[in-house]
Amino acid sequence: MGTYTDRDRTEDVESGLREITQLNLDSRDGFQEAADEVDDPNLRRLFEGLARERGDQAAELQALVTREGGEPVVEGSFLAAMHRTWMQIRKAIVSNDTHAILAEAERGEDHIKEAYEDMLPRTTDSKLMPVLDRQYRQVVAAHDRIKNLRDSTKAN
Numbered sequence: 001m002g003t004y005t006d007r008d009r010t011e012d013v014e015s016g017l018r019e020i021t022q023l024n025l026d027s028r029d030g031f032q033e034a035a036d037e038v039d040d041p042n043l044r045r046l047f048e049g050l051a052r053e054r055g056d057q058a059a060e061l062q063a064l065v066t067r068e069g070g071e072p073v074v075e076g077s078f079l080a081a082m083h084r085t086w087m088q089i090r091k092a093i094v095s096n097d098t099h100a101i102l103a104e105a106e107r108g109e110d111h112i113k114e115a116y117e118d119m120l121p122r123t124t125d126s127k128l129m130p131v132l133d134r135q136y137r138q139v140v141a142a143h144d145r146i147k148n149l150r151d152s153t154k155a156n
Helices: 006-037 041-067 080-095 098-123 129-153
Strands: none
Touching: 006 041, 006 098, 041 098, 041 129, 098 129
């Protein structure tokens, strides 16, 4: 078993930051696409707001990476899991099923929330921790908001 060096830790953190940045960019693009397609004006405003929030989060992470001398991720990867989620949202939009749209949006939120939960322990006592913790709390708040809206539409 090898020793976990400071260099390994740095590379691990850089890799995690790249993943979270990509997820934020993917989420931004997915929420914007959903906002452009959904008929419900309340959902449109919600998705537009979340797209802006995710774009801001990605920009903040890009600035951190640049400040540390790294090469920031500048476009999303549209990872397979996120792509499938947003494809399901698109299908739900076509059927105009608000509950299904919100259920799929929550699934996407689960994915980004898990990425932050994985990253936070790796940045304990680092200057990244406050930024990631604040962003994580924003992701959790968005997740919970979407989940509550989804639950409120279940009977409808």
